[in-house]
Amino acid sequence: MANTPRPQLALAWATLPDQPDLRAGLILVGLGRCIAMVLIWTELAGGDGEYCAILVAVNSILQIVLFAPLAVFFIRVISRQSGGLDVPYDVVATSVAVFLGIPFGAALISRFGLRRLAGPEWYQNVFLRFVAPWSLIGLLYTIIVLFAYQGQQVVHQIVSVVRVAVPLVLYFVIIFFLTLWATHRAGFGYRLGATQSFTAASNNFELAIAVAVAVYGPYSDQALASTVGPLIEVPVLLSLVYVVKWIGRRWGWKE
Template sequence: MSDHKAIEAQDASEPEMKQEKPSTDIEAQQTDSNDAHHIDGNYSQQKRSFSAFASLGLLDRFLAVWIFLAMAVAIGLLVMMYPILCKVQYESLHKLLNKKELWKQIGFSVFVNWIIAPFLMLALSWAFLPDKSHLRTGLILVGLGRCIAMVLIWNALAGGNNDYCAILVAVNSILQIVLFAPLAIFFLNVISDENDIAPISYSVVATSVAAFLGIPLGAAVITRFGLRFIAGPAWYDRIFIRFVSPWSLIGLLYTILVLFAAQGHQVVHQIVSVLRVAAPLVVYFAIVFFTTVGICRMLGFEYQFLVTQSFTAASNNFELAIAVAVATFGPNSDEALASTVGPLIEVPVLLGLVYALRWVANRWGWK
């Protein structure tokens, strides 16, 4: 009897064990399912993060890099201009303003910079880019921006008159604030009949001019008058100027390096557009520079004034052109691309013209 009851108890317990086993399998399946969902969730989250990054444009992905490079270019320009502006004899400028020769130089410079050069760039942009209205617009903006920064170093390297160059830069700065926006509207909306062009902002123009000229000019004026008063004119001219003079060349080389590093991607990926914009720029620099040199020789200008006039006419305010193009049309626009190509062509071409002009002057005895 006891054995029989034990067998019955064992038979009764077996269904319970069989019933417990499925529940254990279900829990295991749920655990596996939860783990799978957890893995899938992590993967989908990573995928969404990657997709979000991939969906960003090149400008947005590396915005911090572009901001750093833009700051780097600005710093290079300021360092490049500061030593040259420190050499300008501001205490004697009032004497120059009384000279008839100065007003003759100013009148000639205004005519070349604000009539000849912009219309030449307009003609070349239409001749080389008749089917590319956006690239043409960017090129026209480059032609309207008269140089107020790098012309100082071109003038110094070629042996021009720093005082006259500083005055011409100041005149062009004032005229740029007043004339750039209306001339841009006239050239783009009236002559070129680009009716979809947004109006050029006066605030963008004024801010760019104030930043790239006002900061180094103000620093140079304060430095010159302050140190000459504290340490004396002799110490300033012999020690301080000798100390800061190499900064100009260092700033130039630094600016060139940063510009080419920043624009390398666009040059590679839009090489056809870059080459189409580069062609009229090279022709523009050559025509403006050598025409100005020839006219200055015909008018009997001294070599130092010839240098100042030629490089002031051939140089362009690419900082302003880029700022206006980006603010008006966007950083990824063809207008911004065309304005960006400007310094990539201008810097090596004008640097070559510096050495070419010095060689010709030494060979032919220009004084």
């Protein structure tokens, strides 16, 4: 349902063997499964929005529970990072709880609480219509704030940006087409196949940036590596939207 960070770990080691700081940031990116932009890619590609929402909910729960222990395992144990490159479990867990756990809990409370108090029709027709635009505004605001801290770093370390971009592009393209091929072979319809492929290839860069900043500082190479993610993801996955729609027509891929 949601891919593991192992492909990104392998690509990080293959392309950044001499850059442990950038590699650690890239590993954090691989740990975060996308729960925001994937909704947009799915809609643009004509995927299944309801199935995507289920994947987003599952990914949110998994990240709340597993992000911190997996970060320690992949960076401290597998990568054998110590000292200033180590990841303290409590700091990562706190960052995930604040950045992801609180909004997720608020969403659950508002859904079940308001539906019971005001009724499902009011919740669906009034509350959701009011909240829906603010969710996109909140996403854009978060991205702007996070980039504001890293804009100077990105401009002045262009070589590091290019080096981080290489494994990211490889990851997006390889995972996307492998998932697309697998879902087609498994008999998935176009909408489900496209949705699964975008979910597998997308990352939660906002969470990765927040954790990298909390653990290593806003001007660290780890934070820089995580910030490069959306700079690469947006144009690549936007291009894949048009590619998958062309493939769907080429294959005659129906529901």
